[in-house]
Amino acid sequence: MKYHNLVKAARKAIKFSYSPYSRFRVGAAVLTASGKIYTGCNIENSSFSLTICAERTALFKAVSERHRKFRAIAIVSDNKEFTPPCGACRQVMLELAGDIDVILSNANGNTKIVKLNTLLPIPFDAKTLKH
Numbered sequence: 620m621k622y623h624n625l626v627k628a629a630r631k632a633i634k635f636s637y638s639p640y641s642r643f644r645v646g647a648a649v650l651t652a653s654g655k656i657y658t659g660c661n662i663e664n665s666s667f668s669l670t671i672c673a674e675r676t677a678l679f680k681a682v683s684e685r686h687r688k689f690r691a692i693a694i695v696s697d698n699k700e701f702t703p704p705c706g707a708c709r710q711v712m713l714e715l716a717g718d719i720d721v722i723l724s725n726a727n728g729n730t731k732i733v734k735l736n737t738l739l740p741i742p743f744d745a746k747t748l749k750h
């Protein structure tokens with residue numbers, strides 16, 4: 620599979636998940652245009668809304684180290700089902716990465732690749748703000 624290393628990196632990041640409340644561990648890995656991989660996990664808080672998802676952790680790490688072009692993001696959990704990104708993460712991914720490949724991988728290692736535009740088909744984005 621084209622994104623084998625990216626999925627592997629996302630799977631490794633699961634072990635750093637701080638998720639004592641949901642016990643739902645998520646790992647993500649984003650691939651920059653230059654070929655670098657940044658990983659992230661979900662980090663929860665007793666004030667629940669302060670929780671950050673694995674995808675945003677990974678992307679924010681990359682952007683904070685000057686990366687502004689991306690090819691793909693892999694999302695993995697311990698779940699037998701695929702873990703699609705939440706709405707907030709779809710919006711953030713579109714803003715920072717555009718129409719990248721989103722690779723979903725389940726606990727059994729099955730993978731599925733979808734375009735972000737398929738996950739967020741009618742976005743509110745920078746174009747919407749132009750008037």
Ligand code: THU
Nearest residue numbers: 641643645661672673703704705
């Ligand atoms: N979570 C993610 O990390 N990514 C998603 O796209 C969906 C949800 C996390 C947030 C929270 O820590 C746990 O999964 C349960 O919602």
